[in-house]
Amino acid sequence: MTERIPAKIVETIDRRNPVRVTPAQAGDAIHTRSFSGFFRNLRLYGAGLLFLLFFGTAWLNWGDRQAVLWDLGGRKFYIFGATFWPQDFILLSALLIICAFGLFFITVLAGRVWCGYSCPQSVWTWVFMWAEKVIEGDRNQRIKLDAAPWSVNKLLRRSAKHTLWLAVSLATALAFVGYFTPIRELVRDLFIFELDLSSAFWVFFFTTATYLNAGWLREKVCLHMCPYSRFQSVMFDENTLNVSYDAARGEGRGARKKDADYKAEGLGDCIDCTMCVQVCPTGIDIRDGLQLDCISCGACIDACDSVMDKMGYQRGLVRYTSEQALAGGKTHLLRPRLLGYAAVLLMMIGAFVWALETRPLVSLDVTKDRGLFRENSQGQIENIYTLKVINKTQEPSSYVLSLVDSGPFELQGTRELRLEPGEIVDLPLSVVLTSERAASSSETLHFEVTNLNDPDIRVSAKSTFVSPINR
Ligand code: SF4
Ligand code: SF4
Structure with a gap:
């Protein structure tokens, strides 16, 4: 007899208000059947690449330091040859906004493909499911093991599975904290038991979070915790590509002999084998229509295509398609909404690259001393400032300080300085009024710092010069 996962049949389907029908809601454990196919391979290679990037990048070196490192204590972010400072975090915010727009774009185009293929929650869940399959066997064996009373075999398999899950979780936590x-x-330090308290806490935290999220919570994170799944359906339109069951072709569903004239029996192409349900990581039946719990992973497409191949029917009973196409129309991929998102995205990427390229590699902040002014030994009016200069380049650099359009003002003391890569210096210096009196009691001064090796690297900052009104 064909084994079936219970799934409630719903009658109405609304694209903007997808329904929820899932055995996971009823608390049933989901045991997915393993399968192969184009979309499984796509996810496998995609996830492999993401894993390689995530774990590999953490261990890469650039010169004599780690290539990608967020040095929270030093308030610096190293990414390969570039160093970012707190003043550059506007760029990071811009990058996050670009990513958000990229996500909107892909959602309008192809629904929740981010969730199915690239979201860390899904990717790590697939890895944990693979580990489960390696140790406990395929779907039927796991269901049997679940139902079996505790025995040495069950204890060993369960222990091995949780050990493997914990090992992956620990590796994930170390790579993450390692950034x-x-x-x-x-x-x-971990292996010689000399980890400092803060690192130990974060490694423990991320190990536990990975183990719980990918091992135990799995699709429940997507169903109940992820805010993105709540609002992304409002971005769908009738041309958005979603994983859909072609009901017009598939109904009435039912079993039949392979070579039977099933059309004469009033049957459609769906043989009601429930393979599409058995492979679904969120345990839903795609034949019930667009559902909130569908993460667009394409597993049911692979499963159904293999069934169609066996039956000698055309593939694509379950496929990525639009509501428009299912209703007999044509999918319009290039539509104004999508082009609008693409245009905004391109403009933002252009602005980001420009800002990145032109970002000053030296920083200057000027703070005026709290005293208003004083008279020096030559009888000149003098104001005191502290200049904070940061060398944001990767090389030791020499700089010269100056006043732009200095007029009657003159910089006193050290004018040249040499800074190591990333070095910050607080330099006290004074400015004197060389003429008898200034044009007004408060005048704006523009300080400038210029890299002596590359005069294009320069930046200015302003402050005020205060002098007595009557002198
Ligand atoms: S219904 Fe299909 S595409 Fe959606 S989550 Fe289940 S297997 Fe993936
Ligand atoms: S896998 Fe295809 S044929 Fe089998 S139940 Fe699902 S839709 Fe029908």
Whole structure:
């Protein structure tokens, strides 16, 4: 007899208000059947690449330091040859906005493909499911093991599975924390039991979070915790590509002999084998229509295509298609809404690249001393300032300080300085009024710092010069 996962049949389907019908809601454990196919391979290679990037990048070196490192103590973010400072975090915000727009664009185009293929929650869940399959066997074996009383075999398999899950979780936590604290020292300190308290806390936290999210919560994170799944359906339109069941072709569903004239029996192409349900990581039946719990992973497409191949029917009973196409129309991929998103995205990427390219590689902040002014030994009016200069380049650099359009004002003291890469210096210096009196009691001064090796690297900052009104 064909084994079936219980799934409630719903009658109405609304694109903007997808329904929820899932055995997961009823608390049933979901045991997915393993399968192969084009979309499974796509996800496998995509996830492999993401894993390689995530774990590999953490261990990469650039010169004598880690290539990607967020040094929270030093308030610097290293990414390969570039260093970002708190003043540059506007760029990081811009990057996050670009990513958000990229996500909107892809959602309007192809629904929840981000969730199915790239979201870390899904990717890690697939890995944990693979580990489960390796140790406990395929779907039927796992269901049997679940139902079996505790035995040595069950205990060993369960222990091995949880050990493997914990090992993946620990590796994930170390790689993640390793982006914030040098990973080589982190791993060494862990293995010689000399991890500092803060690192130990975060490694423990992310190990636990990964183990619980990918091992236990799985699709429940997508169903009940992820805010993105709540609002993305409002971005869908009738041309958005979603994983859909072609009901006009598939109904009436039902079993039949392989070579039977099923059309004469009033049957459609769906043989009601429930393979599409058995492979679904969120345990839903795609034949019930567009559902909030569908993460667009394409597993049911692969499963159904393999059934169609076996039956000698045309593939695509379940496929990525639009509501428009299912209603007999044509899918319009290039529509104004999508082009609008693409245009905004391109403009934002252009502005981001421009801002990145032109970002000053030296920083200057000027703070005026709290005293208003004083008279020096030559009888000149003098104001005191502190100049904070940061060398944001990757090389030691020499700089010269000056006043732009200095007029009657003159910079006193050290004018040249040499800074190591990333060095910050607080330099006290004074400005004197060389003429008898200034044009007004408060005048704007423009300080400038210029890199002596590359005069294009320069930046200015302004402050005020205060002098007595009557002198
Ligand atoms: S219904 Fe299909 S595409 Fe949607 S989550 Fe289930 S298997 Fe993936
Ligand atoms: S896998 Fe295809 S044929 Fe089988 S139940 Fe699902 S839609 Fe019908």
